[in-house]
Amino acid sequence: ARQARGLVSLALTEERCEQLSLAPMVDPATSGSVKLSIEASTGIDTGISAVDRARTVRVAVASDAKPSDLVQPGHIFPVATLAGGVLIRTGAAEAGVDLATLAGLTPAAAFAEVLDAHGDLADAAALVEFADQHDLKVGRVTDLVDYRLNHSRTVEVIRRGAVPTQHGEFLLRVYRESTQGHIHLALSRGDVQTDTPTLVRVHTAASLRDLVAVTAADRASWSIQESLARIALEGAGVLVLINKEETDSDLLAQVDAALGSNLPDDSHKQGVGYSQVGMGAQILRDLGVGKIRLMGAPVKYNALEGFGLEVVEFIEPEFIKSGEVSKA
Numbered sequence: 644a645r646q647a648r649g650l651v652s653l654a655l656t657e658e659r660c661e662q663l664s665l666a667p668m669v670d671p672a673t674s675g676s677v678k679l680s681i682e683a684s685t686g687i688d689t690g691i692s693a694v695d696r697a698r699t700v701r702v703a704v705a706s707d708a709k710p711s712d713l714v715q716p717g718h719i720f721p722v723a724t725l726a727g728g729v730l731i732r733t734g735a736a737e738a739g740v741d742l743a744t745l746a747g748l749t750p751a752a753a754f755a756e757v758l759d760a761h762g763d764l765a766d767a768a769a770l771v772e773f774a775d776q777h778d779l780k781v782g783r784v785t786d787l788v789d790y791r792l793n794h795s796r797t798v799e800v801i802r803r804g805a806v807p808t809q810h811g812e813f814l815l816r817v818y819r820e821s822t823q824g825h826i827h828l829a830l831s832r833g834d835v836q837t838d839t840p841t842l843v844r845v846h847t848a849a850s851l852r853d854l855v856a857v858t859a860a861d862r863a864s865w866s867i868q869e870s871l872a873r874i875a876l877e878g879a880g881v882l883v884l885i886n887k888e889e890t891d892s893d894l895l896a897q898v899d900a901a902l903g904s905n906l907p908d909d910s911h912k913q914g915v916g917y918s919q920v921g922m923g924a925q926i927l928r929d930l931g932v933g934k935i936r937l938m939g940a941p942v943k944y945n946a947l948e949g950f951g952l953e954v955v956e957f958i959e960p961e962f963i964k965s966g967e968v969s970k971a
Contacts, residue, residue, distance in 0.1 A: 833879025
């Protein structure tokens with residue numbers, strides 16, 4: 644901690660967090676991954692020293708650890724990782740747990756972000772310099788993603804075949820993901836090559852848009868039929884359908900957006916979390932996609948780089964409103 648100067652966190656599996664009854668630091672509906680800080684309940688002094696924090700970590704990762712072994716708040720910040728690791732979320736916490744698991748150790752990892760001389764997050768060059776100074780190895784999450792994609796993917800094709808649609812014939816692939824057993828679909832047409840920009844839509848369910856064709860008051864997003872039509876028009880492309888359960892909150896958010904309420908619209912952004920991005924990225928990699936012409940509003944997806952994917956263009960849908968053509 645003294646050298647890295649960043650916050651010391653402890654990556655744990657969700658099962659371990661439940662075992663320890665760790666409460667989320669913020670509203671779990673927003674982000675439940677960061678838990679309220681912890682401290683070992685016995686055997687420590689102030690809790691902030693390196694020795695005390697090391698004990699807290701050892702207590703938390705012990706196989707027989709129980710809630711009474713810890714107190715909250717403390718000086719170690721637990722982070723619950725997603726099942727599937729870096730193949731779902733390309734974060735430091737998932738990388739730590741994946742590395743520990745691959746080494747045959749307890750799936751947990753203490754980690755700290757490295758800050759530069761100005762107090763900002765260190766960039767790649769600064770991290771290499773830091774590693775040289777302290778005789779450390781340097782690893783990239785992208786390398787870990789690549790290794791896991793080659794050895795332990797969380798998605799597999801269980802069905803495939805040509806299917807007719809009102810926009811012509813598409814090749815359907817049915818994927819099952821191993822972490823929760825969900826089924827996802829991919830419809831493709833034409834020649835998909837890694838080095839050639841491919842028309843892509845990664846789509847999650849939104850009832851108002853997909854079933855009733857209602858658009859938000861101030862924007863639109865691609866529907867399934869519009870996506871297939873565009874792919875058919877260009878002759879090649881991929882539509883990935885992510886099977887995500889739509890909650891009551893999701894549906895109400897769509898209604899509020901359609902009615903013009905000043906809330907985040909987002910059938911296509913809302914509900915698209917790390918797990919959806921990671922799942923979609925794995926499927927795109929399996930389909931041979933590398934460079935992406937993404938049908939959707941411009942959003943920065945940092946996690947895609949770890950999967951060897953690059954968005955080279957955003958294609959926003961056009962829709963009619965008040966007699967004018969507007970863009971999403």
